[in-house]
Amino acid sequence: MNAPIKKYDFLIVGSGLFGAVFAQQAVERGKSCLVIDKRSHIGGNIYCEEIENIQVHRYGAHIFHTNDDEVWNYLNRFVHFNRYTNSPLASYHGELYNLPFNMNTFRQLWGVTTPQEAANKIAEQCKPYEGQTPTNLEEQALQLVGHDIYEKLIKGYTEKQWGRKATELPSFIIKRLPLRFVYDNNYFNDAYQGIPIEGYNTLITKLLKNCDIQLGVDFLEHRELAQTAHTVVYTGMLDAYFDYRFGHLAYRSLAFETKVLDTANFQGNTVVNYTAAEVPYTRIIEHKHFVGGQQPKTVITYEYPQEWNSAKEAYYPINDTKNEALATHYRQLAQAEPNVIFGGRLADYRYYDMDKVVRSAIDTARHTLDKH
């Protein structure tokens, strides 16, 4: 029997940021790509849907931020970024607090106005927990920020987000929330931050220019497509590729409820977190504020964290010891799989921010194409 004709250099499974950046890098080096996606649109989780002339982040709020000069310069070849600065608010029983925890938050909580007063207050709050070795998230948080911040701003949000008691969660999750003794509500410390002025969809469309694209095609149901290319770049779920042979990797999922409101400005901020346990959603996003939209109506999205099952979208990998061990087994299989490159958030089973995905796709492309 004759070998099948390889029409493309690469079959790219998934048109999210990883697949799109890899495809752009391949085409730039004269390679041909077929990009497939099981969804009806390109872009993966950064896809935006236009409603009432507003770009709605369909799979959750996406704010680009990075310290990586090369990644920043690379993306600026395709789109320009605005000066959006993420400064979420937290709402707790009708009280509003600035995030991340900074002098504004401390003033709102305790009426303190100087860094010394704030540091004294936090030291007093943390004193009961001094010297203990934290064994879970609750103990870690109490030791870092004390009772008031933990009860009002962390406990309810975290337990909703992860669907488990804070006493059953690993402490490392909370190490991501720094204390800042300046009046600065910028959530990120990175040098660069913003939203593409032309939109995330334009970014993906430009990256995929000169690729063939097929939508609504699930690779796992059409594995024969691998025959059309020399190499497969797979960005879907790692365990699914191997038919779950060692068992399922766990995720957290989200449900989004989007509403159009007949008002120009609903909450005066893009992101408001709801930190009380009895409010079922974790946050409300008002999409127009990402870009200073002046439309007469507004679109908001409520975000409800959910248990994941295979009928739902897999959003957050659960990087606990058990799942990491399972992922390691799958990664070993992936490394041994001939002519397949695994990449991106789902295939690596890692919670990557967008800049890390772009960095990883650029590096993978370099590594592959410069020897291809």
Ligand code: FAD
């Ligand atoms: P994805 O975007 O998931 O793309 C994978 C694509 O592969 C999808 O389109 C999928 O349909 C397709 N696919 C999967 N399996 C198959 C198959 N079998 N056959 C065909 N196609 C398949 N990052 C930030 O930097 N800032 C943020 O503010 C931010 N907010 C986030 C908020 C939420 C709620 C979530 C979930 C993520 C957020 N991220 C954020 C992370 C960001 O979404 C990711 O880094 C990035 O989108 C991952 O790109 P990817 O290509 O790896 O994966």
Ligand code: UDP
């Ligand atoms: N968190 C919290 N209160 C908030 C926001 C975040 O307690 O108002 C905690 C929560 O445990 C969350 C973690 O901080 O899982 C990280 O939050 P971040 O928004 O930085 O992460 P992401 O949602 O992007 O993973």
